[in-house]
Amino acid sequence: MSAHDHVMAHRLGDLRELTKSLNLHTPPAYFASAKTMLPYEEALVLLRDDDSGRPLSLYLGIPLCVEHCNFCMYFYGLADRAGSKAEACVAGIEALLRKIDSTAGRPVAGSYIGGGTPTVLTAAQIERLLTAVNDVFVFEPGAQRTFEMSPGTMSEDKARAIVAGGYHRVSFGVQSFVHAVVKAAGRTFTPADEARALIRYCRNAGATEINIDLMVGLAEETDESVQDSVAQALTSECTTISVYRYRPARGSEVRSRGGIDRYVATCAARVARLADLATRHGWEVEGRADGEHVRLIDPSTSVRRSERNYYETRFRPQLGNSLAGIGSGARSFQRDHRFVYCAHKSREGFDLAGRLVEVQDCDLPSRVAAALVNELFREWTVDLAAIEQDVDVTVRDLFGAELAFLLGEGVLVEEDSWLTVAPDHRTDWMYYEKLLYPSDWLARRSASRHLRAR
The missing domain is CATH 3.20.20.70 (Aldolase class I)
Incomplete structure (x- = not known):
């Protein structure tokens, strides 16, 4: 095993335990920056x-x-x-x-x-x-x-x-x-x-x-x-x-x-x-x-x-869709660029007009990461060209080392611009995918004790 693969394997072991402790078996819709x-x-x-x-x-x-x-x-x-x-x-x-x-x-x-x-x-x-x-x-x-x-x-x-x-x-x-x-x-x-x-x-x-x-x-x-x-x-x-x-x-x-x-x-x-x-x-x-x-x-x-x-609750690169969410606890998104969260709880009353809500913006690496993990979770396959059509960077510019490791281990299979999760690795893809999550987002999630499985 090369030094690079050894580092990736060590990261993967840590991410496996983190996935279990955070009950993080489904990718989030976005990674706010x-x-x-x-x-x-x-x-x-x-x-x-x-x-x-x-x-x-x-x-x-x-x-x-x-x-x-x-x-x-x-x-x-x-x-x-x-x-x-x-x-x-x-x-x-x-x-x-x-x-x-x-x-x-x-x-x-x-x-x-x-x-x-x-x-x-x-x-x-x-x-x-x-x-x-x-x-x-x-x-x-x-x-x-x-x-x-x-x-x-x-x-x-x-x-x-x-x-x-x-x-x-x-x-x-x-x-x-x-x-x-x-x-x-x-x-x-x-x-x-x-x-x-x-x-x-x-x-x-x-x-x-x-x-x-x-x-x-x-x-x-x-x-x-x-x-x-x-x-x-x-x-x-x-x-x-x-x-x-x-x-x-x-x-x-x-x-x-x-x-x-x-x-x-x-x-x-x-x-x-x-x-x-x-x-x-x-x-x-x-x-x-x-x-x-x-x-x-x-x-x-x-x-x-x-x-x-069709009504959609998550961003899909091939659609470029958005969602306007209205109500206590509702979430909204403007394509993969911006997300809005109304953290207000109904026990505090039902007045929404003028109430301040969180507007969370996503930088380019975070947008690409969310598109990758959500499409691979939903369809087992993703078209890199569809993700790259609205950005001025290739996916490999951001995740070259991670994708090289996943391809080398046979976890992902490549054909033209498409990446597909190999059938033999679909049961444990929930752990491998964490290599594509932004590390700062994982660190913040790990530090939030109330997000851990109790």
Whole structure:
């Protein structure tokens, strides 16, 4: 082993332990290199008025729930029975949007309203919310517009308000159709027949796309419970099923599952079996079995649209996309150049207009690193030419030593401008990829004790 390879191998050993201690098995969307503060509305206008011609997605978050599911990373607070928090939340978003000039800006290519649980709002509040959105943002023809629902807070009048506001795709957070699994997650159980009734409400209201969210990796889950949940969803008259892998947040959870590698392998095997079941029902499958998200698609009912019109939560080099995120805890990004984070918590109130938010800029090495690791995580392959089209540097100018080591070890395979993770190294790519992370970002992450697996 050369001296250079010895150094790389030593770095890799340290990074393997760091990955486990930080529970850092999925790459972040970006690596920030500088931070400033701006009023929220000014930061959103910068994102909306980008004249690049690239697609813009819009996210709007309602930071309220009726219960705290113990698997959820997006819990911000409980709604009150009187509805005062929901009213304050809608009023706060309306006030923020009134600060944004509605006569300028590029159209929105895709949108998602989530939370929290946006269906804690009344039908009248949903109507006000969507009116405020439509007054400020123009949508491209064919834009995917999704409204997230919790089965326990959904009703016919809410379905009608959602569709009347232009949101024709709805997504139900079911997680499992097996009572023991849902009970262990601290969530109210929704039987399959109730879910089918809710789907009929949405169809009657005019919804054209209906998605069911399921999860793998939850407590009390078995191979059989996962198969049963998917089988129920396949016959529910939905058009798509999104299957997410639970991400353990505490070290004790990881240890109880036999360690992260065993946990991921167990989940991947279950996802592979459910994907086979869906295929036998004539459905299509998108995504990797060992990834964090797989989508099952009914080709006979699903709406097909151009790639730019799907709602995107991460930057993709081939799209050059941006995201405007509105709400407590929401994140936004202007391509891979700038990221905005509203760190405000709903317990501090719901006034967003004039509130200072973090605006994080990314230097060139950080942008290239994020593009590399996210595309390789998502697709196992990346086109270096696509990354280099908007920068005045080659990827090898920045990561020549790291790429040479990964190619020499057979971890990556090169063909023309494409790099692909070799099949034999895909189970441990989560460790090798850390060689491409900015070292100063890893150092800051390591120094943040609250980010470590507990």
